[in-house]
Amino acid sequence: MEMPVPNPMVIDQKSTLVARLTQALGEDGVIHAAEEVRVYECDALTAYRCPPLAVVLPRTTAEVVAAIRICADMGVPIVPRGAGTSLAGGSLPTADSVILGVARMNQVLEIDYPNRFIRVQAGITNLSVTGAVEGEGFFYAPDPSSQLACAIAGNIAMNSGGAHCLKYGVTTNNLMGVKLVTAEGEVVEIGGAHLDPAGYDLLGVICGSEGQLGVVTEATLRILAAPEGARPVLMGFSSSETAGACVADIIRSGIIPVAIEFMDKLCIHASEAHAKAGYPLDVEALLIVEVEGSEAEIEEQLACVKEVANRHDPMVLRESTSEAESAAIWLGRKSAFGAMGQLGDYICLDGVVPVSALPEALRGTAELAASYGLQVANVFHAGDGNMHPLIIFDANQPGELEKAEALGADILRLCVDVGGCLSGEHGVGVEKRELMEHQFNAADLSQQMDVKDVFDPQWLLNPAKVFPLAVSESRRGG
Amino acid sequence: MAEIITPGDEAQLAEAVAGAAGAGTPLEIRGGGTRVELGRPVQASRTLSTKGLSGISLYEPGALTLVVKAGTPVAEIEAALAAEGQILPFEPMDHRALLGTEGAPTIGGVVACGVSGPRRIQAGACRDAMLGVRFVNGRGEAVKSGGRVMKNVTGYDLTKLMCGSYGTLGVLTEIAFKVLPKPEAEATLVCSGLGPAAGVAALNTALASPFGITGAAHLDARSLVRIEGLAGSVAYRTGQLLGLLGAGWEAVSGAESTALWREVRDVAPFAGRDGAVWRVSVKPADGPVLSENLSTAGLDHAALYDWGGGLVWLLTAETGDAGAGPIRREIAALGGHATLVRASAATRAAVEVFEFEPETLARIAAGLRAKFDPAGILNPGRMRG
Numbered sequence: 001m002e003m004p005v006p007n008p009m010v011i012d013q014k015s016t017l018v019a020r021l022t023q024a025l026g027e028d029g030v031i032h033a034a035e036e037v038r039v040y041e042c043d044a045l046t047a048y049r050c051p052p053l054a055v056v057l058p059r060t061t062a063e064v065v066a067a068i069r070i071c072a073d074m075g076v077p078i079v080p081r082g083a084g085t086s087l088a089g090g091s092l093p094t095a096d097s098v099i100l101g102v103a104r105m106n107q108v109l110e111i112d113y114p115n116r117f118i119r120v121q122a123g124i125t126n127l128s129v130t131g132a133v134e135g136e137g138f139f140y141a142p143d144p145s146s147q148l149a150c151a152i153a154g155n156i157a158m159n160s161g162g163a164h165c166l167k168y169g170v171t172t173n174n175l176m177g178v179k180l181v182t183a184e185g186e187v188v189e190i191g192g193a194h195l196d197p198a199g200y201d202l203l204g205v206i207c208g209s210e211g212q213l214g215v216v217t218e219a220t221l222r223i224l225a226a227p228e229g230a231r232p233v234l235m236g237f238s239s240s241e242t243a244g245a246c247v248a249d250i251i252r253s254g255i256i257p258v259a260i261e262f263m264d265k266l267c268i269h270a271s272e273a274h275a276k277a278g279y280p281l282d283v284e285a286l287l288i289v290e291v292e293g294s295e296a297e298i299e300e301q302l303a304c305v306k307e308v309a310n311r312h313d314p315m316v317l318r319e320s321t322s323e324a325e326s327a328a329i330w331l332g333r334k335s336a337f338g339a340m341g342q343l344g345d346y347i348c349l350d351g352v353v354p355v356s357a358l359p360e361a362l363r364g365t366a367e368l369a370a371s372y373g374l375q376v377a378n379v380f381h382a383g384d385g386n387m388h389p390l391i392i393f394d395a396n397q398p399g400e401l402e403k404a405e406a407l408g409a410d411i412l413r414l415c416v417d418v419g420g421c422l423s424g425e426h427g428v429g430v431e432k433r434e435l436m437e438h439q440f441n442a443a444d445l446s447q448q449m450d451v452k453d454v455f456d457p458q459w460l461l462n463p464a465k466v467f468p469l470a471v472s473e474s475r476r477g478g
Numbered sequence: 479m480a481e482i483i484t485p486g487d488e489a490q491l492a493e494a495v496a497g498a499a500g501a502g503t504p505l506e507i508r509g510g511g512t513r514v515e516l517g518r519p520v521q522a523s524r525t526l527s528t529k530g531l532s533g534i535s536l537y538e539p540g541a542l543t544l545v546v547k548a549g550t551p552v553a554e555i556e557a558a559l560a561a562e563g564q565i566l567p568f569e570p571m572d573h574r575a576l577l578g579t580e581g582a583p584t585i586g587g588v589v590a591c592g593v594s595g596p597r598r599i600q601a602g603a604c605r606d607a608m609l610g611v612r613f614v615n616g617r618g619e620a621v622k623s624g625g626r627v628m629k630n631v632t633g634y635d636l637t638k639l640m641c642g643s644y645g646t647l648g649v650l651t652e653i654a655f656k657v658l659p660k661p662e663a664e665a666t667l668v669c670s671g672l673g674p675a676a677g678v679a680a681l682n683t684a685l686a687s688p689f690g691i692t693g694a695a696h697l698d699a700r701s702l703v704r705i706e707g708l709a710g711s712v713a714y715r716t717g718q719l720l721g722l723l724g725a726g727w728e729a730v731s732g733a734e735s736t737a738l739w740r741e742v743r744d745v746a747p748f749a750g751r752d753g754a755v756w757r758v759s760v761k762p763a764d765g766p767v768l769s770e771n772l773s774t775a776g777l778d779h780a781a782l783y784d785w786g787g788g789l790v791w792l793l794t795a796e797t798g799d800a801g802a803g804p805i806r807r808e809i810a811a812l813g814g815h816a817t818l819v820r821a822s823a824a825t826r827a828a829v830e831v832f833e834f835e836p837e838t839l840a841r842i843a844a845g846l847r848a849k850f851d852p853a854g855i856l857n858p859g860r861m862r863g
Contacts, residue, residue: 112761113686114682114686114762114763115761115762115763115788116685116686116762137688138686158631159631159635161629165629166628169602169606170629172606172635172638173602173606182838186838188836188838188839189836190839192761192813192814193761193813194759194760194761194788194813194814194815195598195599195603195759195785195788195789196592196594196598196603196642197592197642198759198814198815198817198832198835199832199833199835199839199843199861199862200639200642200643200647200843200846200861201592201605201638201639201641201642201643202639202839202842202843203638204605204635204637204638204639204641205634205635205636205638205639207635208631208634209634209635225685225687225688225689226688227688228688248540248541249540251540251541251542252539252540253659254563254659254660254662255659255708256658256659293711294711294714294718296710296711296714297707297710297711297714297715300710300711301708301711304708352625352627352629352630353627354538354541354543354626354627355538355540355541355542355543355628356538356540356541381629383628384627384628384629385541385627385628385629419625419626419627420625420627421625421627421630421632422632423630423631423632424627424628424629424630424631425629425631426631427631428631428632428633436632436633439625439632440622440633441622443619443620443621444621444622444623444633445633447615447619447621447623447636447849447850448623448633448634448636450846450849450850451636451639451846451849452634453845453849454842454845454846454849455842466633466634
């Protein structure tokens with residue numbers, strides 16, 4: 001993976017830069033010692049590392065403004081960072097960049113139940129948002145697997161999803177407003193507690209722009225009244241194709257479950273060994289379908305779901321009968337990624353395919369894996385076609401990482417070829433940057449980069465991400 | 479009468495736009511023509527019609543996915559969806575009665591104007607249902623953003639940027655939507671006689687409940703709360719809500735309920751009445767506050783509330799600035815925005831139709847227009863100069 005050559009002029013100015021940042025943010029707001037900046041050398045895509053020139057940890061929007069103005073003045077690239085949980089290398093630094101971490105800005109600023117919103121500083125963790133409102137019976141819907149750790153700032157940057165977005169949507173559908181510091185250090189309020197935009201939908205384009213259009217310091221989020229209850233049903237099938245067909249039929253039946261999760265055999269066995277959720281070990285594929293509502297409503301919906309499932313001859317069809325059983329079913333799913341660690345190192349992909357193409361995509365993935373001689377486990381949000389193939393490899397063997405990455409690229413190309421896309425919720429970052437031309441042509445990418453030109457004329461915000469380096473080169477030059 | 483260009487496909491449309499860009503000829507973009515009066519009047523000698531780009535490109539009911547060409551009539555889309563027991567989630571308003579226009583509304587017009595109806599509070603707005611777009615920018619280049627899948631964070635979300643940009647950033651050629659199953663049953667709880675403050679407070683009590691409210695409106699001294707879903711579930715939630723909301727509420731269902739929401743969606747009480755119509759977006763609880771403050775400020779008006787009070791329709795006398803002064807002052811204090819949706823062309827040219835944008839945002843908006851449409855030929859002036 002290639003990154004732009006660091007600008008030696010910027011690196012030469014490090015002492016001046018650190019002095020100015022320290023003056024603005026105080027000693028404890030700036031990290032610059034070589035051994036300390038190393039903590040920020042990567043995010044959750046740990047295969048790629050590079051210590052930044054310095055790190056700033058502002059406490060207020062005013063400090064973000066000060067840091068950005070200094071960097072803009074000196075032509076220093078800025079890499080925004082939430083909690084550093086990006087799987088796509090969204091906050092991977094370059095040697096000439098300053099990491100701008102918002103982790104210290106983690107306060108709840110306002111909760112308004114009658115109008116159903118919460119205003120928070122962007123460094124707050126996803127789960128803390130729900131934590132702040134659940135006492136009153138509310139929740140914040142997007143629930144990425146990393147929700148205990150990941151920050152709202154990163155959720156906005158990547159437009160994060162989660163297991164329950166089939167019903168509730170992803171971050172962009174639950175984000176009402178932001179306070180944004182522009183690349184020139186100006187503060188703007190976009191959106192707010194009202195329900196639609198004035199003028200162009202800038203909020204819509206900022207969400208998912210991977211920290212390239214500005215730094216979000218505050219967010220207004222929609223909160224929802226929590227349902228009375230929820231219950232999952234677990235079903236096992238003799239083939240992945242049958243499970244895939246069952247997913248399409250459930251959706252077709254007129255029910256929108258809150259979640260439809262898929263796991264294949266490799267994943268089921270790893271999860272079961274890890275979480276002991278009581279998953280059936282003789283099936284080829286497993287679905288977890290969850291519905292919500294009162295007891296009677298749950299019964300009504302599950303009756304429909306089970307009726308559809310029975311048409312596909314499930315080997316197992318088990319409805320949770322207790323809170324503990326429901327928790328166990330979900331524990332198995334939520335610990336799947338961790339459990340896969342037992343099988344070796346892995347790369348987690350994030351492609352999306354049309355639900356109708358799931359069987360084709362699963363078959364194609366298996367064929368590609370076999371041709372590379374690597375194992376691929378599948379665990380994903382089936383209701384929306386968001387696949388997460390896990391490619392298992394041995395990082396200690398020379399060449400294995402490269403082989404796994406090449407397989408990953410082929411699988412993502414397959415997703416695009418069957419009508420899907422490269423990323424459903426992790427973002428492009430550096431990981432899928434060079435694949436963008438498989439999904440978009442020159443005019444498509446040019447129009448996207450035009451937007452960056454408008455927000456960040458110097459291309460200082462996270463410049464080496466999203467767009468293929470060769471494609472963005474002339475613009476990054478300023 | 480302006481010359482009308484009607485390309486038969488995206489390539490022809492791109493060619494027409496490129497030609498206009500080269501010659502510096504402004505184009506008025508037109509779908510069915512039922513919403514052309516939204517926004518500021520456009521000065522253009524030529525009209526570019528999307529009528530030749532019509533039809534459903536792809537419809538997969540099992541994937542809840544619909545891809546349509548921009549000039550497709552909304553009625554054709556709704557009929558195709560109904561045949562499969564599905565709907566457009568965001569319940570787009572039909573502007574014909576309110577604006578006194580004729581013709582067949584197109585889906586491109588819905589998207590360009592960012593039109594969403596009562597179900598927006600639960601199922602999301604037009605932009606939330608959009609999975610991807612194809613459009614032709616002001617340089618005559620065909621561009622795509624997003625795709626046809628439910629989740630997509632690949633590249634910037636220009637799809638949302640196109641929604642509600644009134645044809646000033648590009649001419650939409652194709653749009654992909656997420657659709658939803660048509661609810662098996664619906665019911666509306668109705669209470670007559672509450673004032674706006676008490677009515678909106680009741681709506682928000684309902685919206686803060688776990689009962690999945692899909693409509694919450696207050697008009698003509700009637701407060702309305704809608705629930706939709708499986709029949710058993712609707713019956714259960716009706717009972718729960720009647721208990722929660724207290725005395726004075728009764729439930730109607732079926733066609734009677736459907737008719738009520740058609741009225742709300744299309745702002746029927748203001749159709750055929752003289753005067754200017756404003757559309758205001760505020761925090762739900764601020765809806766009645768806005769109306770009270772306007773009365774205190776001496777502005778004669780009528781008000782309707784949708785979205786639990788967050789969407790306010792105001793009818794004012796079309797004299798002077800049609801109420802722009804007091805409305806803009808109140809919005810500045812409360813937060814939100816106001817758009818003048820119905821007034822004569824003269825009034826819409828004289829009064830700022832859209833909310834004032836802070837300088838930085840205005841600069842970004844102007845920068846985007848300059849990038850997407852460097853020659854300034856697409857609906858020039860419709861949003862802002």
